[in-house]
Structure formats: structure tokens, C-alpha cells
Amino acid sequence: MSLNSHMNVLDFTLLSLLRRKFKNLGIVLVFTFIVFITGSILFLSYSFKREALLILKGSPELIVQRMSAGRQELIPVGRAKEISAIPGVSGVEPRYWGYYYDPLVKANYTILASSGSLSAGNRLLQGRLPAPEEKGVAAVGRGVAKARFIDMGSTISLVSAAGDAMDFDVVGIFESESELLTADLIVLGRPDVIRLFRMPPDMATDLAVTVRNETEAPVIAGKIRSRFPDTRPILRKEIIRTYDAVFGWRSGLILTLFAGALVAFIILAWDKATGLSAEEKKEIGILKAIGWETSDIIEMKFWEGLVISLSSFLLGIILAYVHVYFFGASVFAPALKGWSVIYPDFRLAPFIDPYQIAMLMALTVIPYIASTIIPSWKAAITDPDEVVRG
Amino acid sequence: MNDPIIQTNELTKYYNKGKANEVLAVSGVSIGIRRGDFAVLKGPSGSGKTTMLSLLGCMTRPTSGSITLEGRDISHLPERFLTDIRRTTYGFIFQQFHLIQGMSVLQNVMLPLYPTDVDLPKLKKKAEGLLEGIGMMKRRDFPVQGLSGGEQQRTAIARALINSPEIVLADEPTAHLDTALSRNFMAIMKDLWEKGKTVIIASHDPIVFENEYAALVVEMRDGAVRNVTRK
Incomplete structure (x- = not known):
């Protein structure tokens, strides 16, 4: 396939996404929310750990x-x-x-x-x-x-x-x-x-x-x-270990409480992975019947998954960054700081762990793209004859 | 000129073979369709016309027997080769039109050639030319779900022609049209046929199979050919 054909498929994908704008907007909102929450927790706990390390940097051994x-x-x-x-x-x-x-x-x-x-x-x-x-x-x-x-x-x-x-x-x-x-x-x-x-x-x-x-x-x-x-x-090392354990435990606790939302997201992804709507199946059949190859359909679905998941991921991460570093993580800080109720307000210095971001991306974007491609691939390898028969 | 462009030999198609709901849809059909033929597959519902059209149009593979297209056996080609044939040789008009809902008339017409290296502006121009030819230019930006049955079918015809196919296949094209629209459709088909296209239509509508330019009428019943008439 030439570059032109890839651009044409991408063009079609964007048209296709706009056709189901409300459904796709709903998915983007849920996806963004999940990334926002998880990203906030990761930013916050990582920053606390870094702050603790900075505090201890100048402390006696x-x-x-x-x-x-x-x-x-x-x-x-x-x-x-x-x-x-x-x-x-x-x-x-x-x-x-x-x-x-x-x-x-x-x-x-x-x-x-x-x-x-x-x-x-x-x-x-x-x-x-x-x-x-x-x-x-x-x-x-x-x-x-x-x-x-x-x-x-x-x-x-x-x-x-x-x-x-x-x-x-x-x-x-x-x-x-x-x-x-x-x-x-x-x-x-x-x-x-x-x-x-x-x-x-x-x-x-x-x-x-x-x-x-x-x-x-x-x-x-x-x-x-x-x-x-x-x-x-x-020992200074023991204090560092304790900080690490405390903030690790606290972020784990919030993630556990947040598990309900995660489960909802997994169900959404599973729903996508296990079946397409009758209309989506029909459309894939039509495209096959009029000359689209299975690889063209997979490419289209890949773009579709990538556009939705990557834009949601970036939006969620940006919102999490703003939430944590500009608004003091007002949603989660009380649970993560613990003693914050009587602590004067403070602003966290922005620390980002690229490994954590990459992990979060791998755990959200890749499963979503896979859940978009797999059922479409299954639909695309069936005979287009089924469409002809109505 | 008289060599068959499509030749079937003892073509047989089972659905759900070996299962409780096994259906023999086409049984031992051998027919030859010449280049430039106007062929009609005629018969009542369940006679095997649509399955036959699917087999001829590379939408499904036969259980046994063979199909040759321009002398080449295509019965057991891998899917990607069949797709290539569908894209380059055939234009298909479906009974239910099968337009993509939510897209405009123009976008639907352009659809078959999106995954090719054709420039979108060129493709758009070609699609507009086809819409002009069938009187749908005014509706080019309308979403297809808002069109009348006749307009939807004309859009489906334009889509079938976007790849300049040599063979046009139509499945029960007049089933959802009134008499006037059916005659309109046949006029478009006649025009294509006169321009040298091979036209194959599956229908049980007399407007289709009783027309004077249907050179080949294949009558089917219970999956088998009952009668072949060549004028």
C-alpha cells in the first residue's frame, strides 16, 4: 500500500468517527476519566516520594x-x-x-x-x-x-x-x-x-x-x-524506605478504591472485544464486499482505536498534571497526605516518572486498540456473502 | 467475443455443511456468460439466484465445482486475490443497497477506492461525474439515510461503477422499487450494457427478465438450473 492509500484510510476513519460522535465522545470521556484518576494518583505519590527524598537529601545520616x-x-x-x-x-x-x-x-x-x-x-x-x-x-x-x-x-x-x-x-x-x-x-x-x-x-x-x-x-x-x-x-536510609512504603501503600489504597471504575473500563473494553454491534458487522461486510481487504479494515480500526485512546490518554494525563500541580490534587490529596487536614497548603513540585507514564500508556492504549482490532478482524475474515444475503 | 468471460462447471455450494442446519443452495450449475452479455438469473425466492451471484462475484467460495474468470480458475483463490478481483473487475449492486449510514452520497460513492493509492481530489471528481450521470449531483452532500429508495439505489449504482468495472452484478435490484423506478433502473443498466459492460442480474421481476436486451436468461429452482435461454 502506498502512503496515499494509508492517508485515504485515515481520512475515512476520521469520517467514520464523526458519524458516531456521541458514542465515541462517551468512550473518550470514560477513557479520559480513568487516565485522569490513575495519572493523578501516580503523579501525586511519585511527587511525594521525590519530595521526601529531597527533604532527606540534606538531613544527617x-x-x-x-x-x-x-x-x-x-x-x-x-x-x-x-x-x-x-x-x-x-x-x-x-x-x-x-x-x-x-x-x-x-x-x-x-x-x-x-x-x-x-x-x-x-x-x-x-x-x-x-x-x-x-x-x-x-x-x-x-x-x-x-x-x-x-x-x-x-x-x-x-x-x-x-x-x-x-x-x-x-x-x-x-x-x-x-x-x-x-x-x-x-x-x-x-x-x-x-x-x-x-x-x-x-x-x-x-x-x-x-x-x-x-x-x-x-x-x-x-x-x-x-x-x-x-x-x-x-538511619536516613530507613526513613527513605518508610516514606516509600507509606506513599506506595496510600496510592495502592486509592487505586483499590478506584478499582470499581477500573472494572467498569475493563467491562467496556471487554464488551468491545467480544462483539461488534450488528451495524458495525454489517459495515465491515459492506466494505469487504465492495473491495476492501481485511488488512484495510484492520488498519482503519487501528487508526480508530489509536485516535480515541491516544487523544483520551493525552487529555487525561494533561488534566491529571494540572490537577496535581496547579490545583494541589484537591481530589486525592487528603487521602494521600493523611495528615493534611491540619497541614498548611503547599504546592508540589512537578516530578514526572517517564517509566510510569509509559506503563500507564501501555496498560490503557494498547488494550483498547487490541479490543478494537480483534473483533473487527474476526468480522472481516468472514465471507462478505453474508452481507449480500442481507 | 464469444468466449465466456465467466464459466462455471458443476458449481455447488452448501451452507453449514455437515451441521444440522445444512443447506444446499446451489447444485451442479454449469453456465457460460460471454463478455458483453446482459444475463438474468431468474427464479423464485430460495431458488439459489443470490448464492449464484455471490459465487460469480467472488463473495464466497464454492463447496465444489469451479468458476473461471477470463480463463483463470478463481474457485479456490486466497481471500486477498478474491478481494482484488472484487475491487478491479466487479461492481456490485445489493438488494438492500447497503450504503453506509451517516455518510453523504458522495462519500458512499467514493468508498470502494479509499484504500487505493488514488488521490482523494481525483476520486472525488470521478464520483461527482458518476453522480452527474445518474442525476444525483444535487444530493451529493445529503446523508444517505435521508434519501428515497430510488435515490439510494442510484447512489448504489454510482458506487458500483466508481472502479470502472467490467462486470456489473445486481441482486434483486427492483425488489424495493415501484414500476417507474424499476424501469428507470433498467434504463441505466441498458445504458451500461450498451457501453460494453457485462451485466448480470438476479431477479424474479418480469420487468428485468422480460426485457428485450436480456440475451441470456438462466432459470433456477431449488439451487439447480432448470432452463437456459439465449437470444
């Missing part, structure tokens, strides 16, 4: 927490010196942080004491970070600034664990590669964090341990554990 009755407790700062003495440890830094529920806007913030290592993964959009021992100043994430309608130079009021109101001048607003990292963050000077949470002197929330050789981290963790049996050393 090891975090040491003290446990009491199965719960995390404050850890004595004095242990930092002993841990520093373990061979392979390059540094230990006490961290002062905690969560703060803001009843005004019904959001949860992360309060963190400023330190030398803090600015490594974060950049300030405006202003500066509080100095480690500075009092009465704060740098806030964009989510906090948005929730509290504050800007540079504004004052943010928080209530300490003792019930005192504490005012802070906003001297910086965060910008970060990952907005998930800083959206809910408020950075204060160390004395302010201690006062806000009413932490005892010489106690920290946990200890951040850096090691010379990352592969040595599990060995060092074991040594810390044996020296301080009430501690829980957490």
Missing part, C-alpha cells in the same frame, strides 16, 4: 532519639560528647524542634531552632534566618505566611507551653526546592524554642549525627544503641 515507654522523650545534650567519641563520627548536633498547633488557622507548624547546618538545603525567599542564639525573630515557610497573612516585618504570635504569648518579628520567608520541606516551618532562635516548648535545660529533641563514611552508619548506630540502650538511632 543518623538521628538519635531517646525512648521511654515506647515514646520519644527529650535527650540529654551531654550524650553528644560521648557519641562524638565513637570512631567514624564526624559531628553531633543537638536539635531543638517540635510541633505547634495553631488554633487560629487550624494548622500544624513545625518549630525548629536555628543552627549552622539548617540552611544547607533551604534558601530564603526574602530576609535571613535567625541566628542560633537570637531572640524575638522568626523565619517562616510560605504555607505559614499564607495561612497567617504575614509578610516580612510582620509579627507572628505564638502561645508557649506555659501559656505566655510570644511575639516574633518575621525576618525571613523560606523558598525551597521542596515546598513540603518548608511550607509549615517556623525557625526561631534556640532560646525561644526552649521557652516556647518549656524544655528542661540541657535537653534537646534529638541528636543529629554525621559520619565520615555513610556505609559505616549502621555499625555506628549499633554502637550508640549498645552504649545507650534507651536510644533509637534512625
Whole structure:
């Protein structure tokens, strides 16, 4: 067949699709919806995993927490010196942080004491970070600034664990590669964090341990554990694995809930695969009778399947992208984020996994084209005589 | 000129052979149709006319016996060769017209040549010429489902002629037409015949088989040939 004949068959296919515009529009809508939902879930869970990796990129290899009755407790700062003495440890830094529920806007913030290592993964959009021992100043994430309608130079009021109101001048607003990292963050000077949470002197929330050789981290963790049996050393790798499992599990959960719609789509595809309408069969017979070859009919049906499935796929993916990255995945984010109910809004950075897109395409476009071609092929190999006989 | 363009020899066709609903549709038919013949297959319903027309038009294969087209045995050719013959040699007018619903008159006429390397503008021009010839040009952009029976049949005739076939086959073409339209149809067939086409019509309508230019009338009954008249 020449290029002309392929173009002519494509021309006929488009005419043919327009003839059944309402039926085809219905299929496009269902198909687009399926791709939109699945694509949204994939984009969202993949972005969460990437955000988590970004957060952890600048974090220490090891975090040491003290446990009491199965719960995390404050850890004595004095242990930092002993841990520093373990061979392979390059540094230990006490961290002062905690969560703060803001009843005004019904959001949860992360309060963190400023330190030398803090600015490594974060950049300030405006202003500066509080100095480690500075009092009465704060740098806030964009989510906090948005929730509290504050800007540079504004004052943010928080209530300490003792019930005192504490005012802070906003001297910086965060910008970060990952907005998930800083959206809910408020950075204060160390004395302010201690006062806000009413932490005892010489106690920290946990200890951040850096090691010379990352592969040595599990060995060092074991040594810390044996020296301080009430501690829980957490490896960065373990946190990454946990994030992966949590978001994988959550997206799996949504996909399971979504299985009903998937089943409906499969039924639609099966319906197409197992039979053509009498009218479609008749048309194939007519085309055969007037001189179309079986391969011409298969080609026409291939174009038909490709036009419908590819346009639906592209539309669904674009809608999913817009939904996730421009509208914050308003449909699924609560289920995927879990704790988002009290989390300030944040916008995900667009991360796309080409492998996932290719898989989704392979799982939707190819079965649809096959379900279009197979019954048509079956109809096309029967004698056109059946048409002549009416 | 007098050599048969189509020759059948002991042509037999069973449907559902070996099954409970087996039907012997055509039984041992041997006829010869010459180039330029106006041939009519005549007989009541169930006599085997339509099956015979299907066999001659390469729409189905015989169970036994043979068909030769211009001296070449086509009885057991693979499907793609039969398709090629249908596309290049035959023009078929169906009893129910079998136009594609939802498409215009012009698109239906162009249909047989879509999967060929002909340019669409050229094809369109040719289709318009045929529609002009049968007085359907004004209706070229009408969807076919809105046409009258006579108009649908004229569209089907134009479609059958788009590939400039040597042989025109028509199955019960006047079954759904009134007398005036039937005569119109026969006038078009006569015109084609006079232009040198071989015309083969299956019909039980006297308007068809009693016309003066039907050179060959094959009378069939119960799948077999009862009588052959050549004028």
C-alpha cells in the first residue's frame, strides 16, 4: 500500500468517527476519566516520594532519639560528647524542634531552632534566618505566611507551653526546592524554642549525627544503641524506605478504591472485544464486499482505536498534571497526605516518572486498540456473502 | 467475443455443511456468460439466484465445482486475490443497497477506492461525474439515510461503477422499487450494457427478465438450473 492509500484510510476513519460522535465522545470521556484518576494518583505519590527524598537529601545520616515507654522523650545534650567519641563520627548536633498547633488557622507548624547546618538545603525567599542564639525573630515557610497573612516585618504570635504569648518579628520567608520541606516551618532562635516548648535545660529533641563514611552508619548506630540502650538511632536510609512504603501503600489504597471504575473500563473494553454491534458487522461486510481487504479494515480500526485512546490518554494525563500541580490534587490529596487536614497548603513540585507514564500508556492504549482490532478482524475474515444475503 | 468471460462447471455450494442446519443452495450449475452479455438469473425466492451471484462475484467460495474468470480458475483463490478481483473487475449492486449510514452520497460513492493509492481530489471528481450521470449531483452532500429508495439505489449504482468495472452484478435490484423506478433502473443498466459492460442480474421481476436486451436468461429452482435461454 502506498502512503496515499494509508492517508485515504485515515481520512475515512476520521469520517467514520464523526458519524458516531456521541458514542465515541462517551468512550473518550470514560477513557479520559480513568487516565485522569490513575495519572493523578501516580503523579501525586511519585511527587511525594521525590519530595521526601529531597527533604532527606540534606538531613544527617543518623538521628538519635531517646525512648521511654515506647515514646520519644527529650535527650540529654551531654550524650553528644560521648557519641562524638565513637570512631567514624564526624559531628553531633543537638536539635531543638517540635510541633505547634495553631488554633487560629487550624494548622500544624513545625518549630525548629536555628543552627549552622539548617540552611544547607533551604534558601530564603526574602530576609535571613535567625541566628542560633537570637531572640524575638522568626523565619517562616510560605504555607505559614499564607495561612497567617504575614509578610516580612510582620509579627507572628505564638502561645508557649506555659501559656505566655510570644511575639516574633518575621525576618525571613523560606523558598525551597521542596515546598513540603518548608511550607509549615517556623525557625526561631534556640532560646525561644526552649521557652516556647518549656524544655528542661540541657535537653534537646534529638541528636543529629554525621559520619565520615555513610556505609559505616549502621555499625555506628549499633554502637550508640549498645552504649545507650534507651536510644533509637534512625538511619536516613530507613526513613527513605518508610516514606516509600507509606506513599506506595496510600496510592495502592486509592487505586483499590478506584478499582470499581477500573472494572467498569475493563467491562467496556471487554464488551468491545467480544462483539461488534450488528451495524458495525454489517459495515465491515459492506466494505469487504465492495473491495476492501481485511488488512484495510484492520488498519482503519487501528487508526480508530489509536485516535480515541491516544487523544483520551493525552487529555487525561494533561488534566491529571494540572490537577496535581496547579490545583494541589484537591481530589486525592487528603487521602494521600493523611495528615493534611491540619497541614498548611503547599504546592508540589512537578516530578514526572517517564517509566510510569509509559506503563500507564501501555496498560490503557494498547488494550483498547487490541479490543478494537480483534473483533473487527474476526468480522472481516468472514465471507462478505453474508452481507449480500442481507 | 464469444468466449465466456465467466464459466462455471458443476458449481455447488452448501451452507453449514455437515451441521444440522445444512443447506444446499446451489447444485451442479454449469453456465457460460460471454463478455458483453446482459444475463438474468431468474427464479423464485430460495431458488439459489443470490448464492449464484455471490459465487460469480467472488463473495464466497464454492463447496465444489469451479468458476473461471477470463480463463483463470478463481474457485479456490486466497481471500486477498478474491478481494482484488472484487475491487478491479466487479461492481456490485445489493438488494438492500447497503450504503453506509451517516455518510453523504458522495462519500458512499467514493468508498470502494479509499484504500487505493488514488488521490482523494481525483476520486472525488470521478464520483461527482458518476453522480452527474445518474442525476444525483444535487444530493451529493445529503446523508444517505435521508434519501428515497430510488435515490439510494442510484447512489448504489454510482458506487458500483466508481472502479470502472467490467462486470456489473445486481441482486434483486427492483425488489424495493415501484414500476417507474424499476424501469428507470433498467434504463441505466441498458445504458451500461450498451457501453460494453457485462451485466448480470438476479431477479424474479418480469420487468428485468422480460426485457428485450436480456440475451441470456438462466432459470433456477431449488439451487439447480432448470432452463437456459439465449437470444
